Amino acid sequence: MAISLEIVSPEKLLLSRPVDMVVIPGSEGDIGVLEGHSPMIVMLRGGTIDLYEGDKVTDRLFVLSGFAEITPERCTVLANQVLPLNEVNKPEAERLLAEAEAAYEAADKRDTTIEDEVMDRIQSTRAMVEAAG
Numbered sequence: 001m002a003i004s005l006e007i008v009s010p011e012k013l014l015l016s017r018p019v020d021m022v023v024i025p026g027s028e029g030d031i032g033v034l035e036g037h038s039p040m041i042v043m044l045r046g047g048t049i050d051l052y053e054g055d056k057v058t059d060r061l062f063v064l065s066g067f068a069e070i071t072p073e074r075c076t077v078l079a080n081q082v083l084p085l086n087e088v089n090k091p092e093a094e095r096l097l098a099e100a101e102a103a104y105e106a107a108d109k110r111d112t113t114i115e116d117e118v119m120d121r122i123q124s125t126r127a128m129v130e131a132a133g
Contacts, residue, residue, distance in 0.1 A: 022052065022075050041068070064082075097126060
């Protein structure tokens, strides 16, 4: 049985189709979503979204961050940025990682909110470099 998958960016609906399974990069680890999954809302970390038909991955997308809403019938990914994996550019990802690391060095470490935001940015861009490599 299939689950309805929607991937939405701030600008538009990027994808809407049934898949046999989707694996999303949850903030606490990857989550495989099948029809009948328990309802939940999950924060996403930078990483790949894998779409399955049967036991084969048919599409791979890179998500920088966002949320996913999961119900027994549907998985909706609300992403800040999504790219097909083949469009992830390693030199650009490395540049973004260097910027994030510089922002961390310049950040006021006494402000935990800013420090957490910059660390999340570093983790997401590291995942982007890894996905591009």
